[in-house]
Amino acid sequence: MLPSCKEVARLLSDAMDGRPIGLHAKLHLSVCDVCRRLLEHLTILRRACKSDAGCPGLSPLAKARLKKALE
């Protein structure tokens, strides 16, 4: 029997850390659009981690404190 979506979700997470996914899970993916979408989303999630766009900078108060500490 092919693994369930629940089992495949866990296997896909493990695969992101280098563990082989296995033939049965591959077969499941070949017939399950939803789990294929999960794999795509995990890949997008990984890519998004590389960006710090939109992150706030130091506050003026913190900058003043740091400058004082470096005097």
Place this chain on the structure above:
Amino acid sequence: MTDPKSWVDAYGDRLFRYAFSRVRDQASAEDLVQETFLAALESRAKFKAESSELTWMTGILRNKIFEHYRKQSKETPLGDDDGSREDDLFDGRHWTPAEAPREWPQAKAESAELGAALRRCLEGLTAPVARAFVLREMEGLDAPAAAEALGVPPAHLAVLLYRARLRLRRCLEKNHFAPGAA
């Protein structure tokens, strides 16, 4: 090497963003940047011009963040997260209709806003789950190194990462990718 007085204006924002996106707390991120500058000041004789000052300081900050995590891991028990939320995603063997991953529009997957949405979603994770994710996915440690840094067995790290990924995926789908979401 440049004058330390210029460091805050030259590198402060970049280092703060790096720290803030990982520790999720403004005061801790500011403290880590300050510790980084002071450590750089003390050890500037060791700086070699092979890398840029920013790269060198980022390396120092990275180690400070690991130390911060190690301290937090000791203070926060890692067993405080039971994972029951993941069980709710499935109806026995399959995704429930409400929780099944939907198509994500390509434009939103490539937008700069995605990184900001991810950081907001990280704030909703429990501390152990968030730390595992940050070390593995943002710091890029491999799984054995991340498990060692957190002081957990590799099998437990795999559970924490599974929870983090499914929760963040769900959060992004609802708050970034859904029609009408920012």
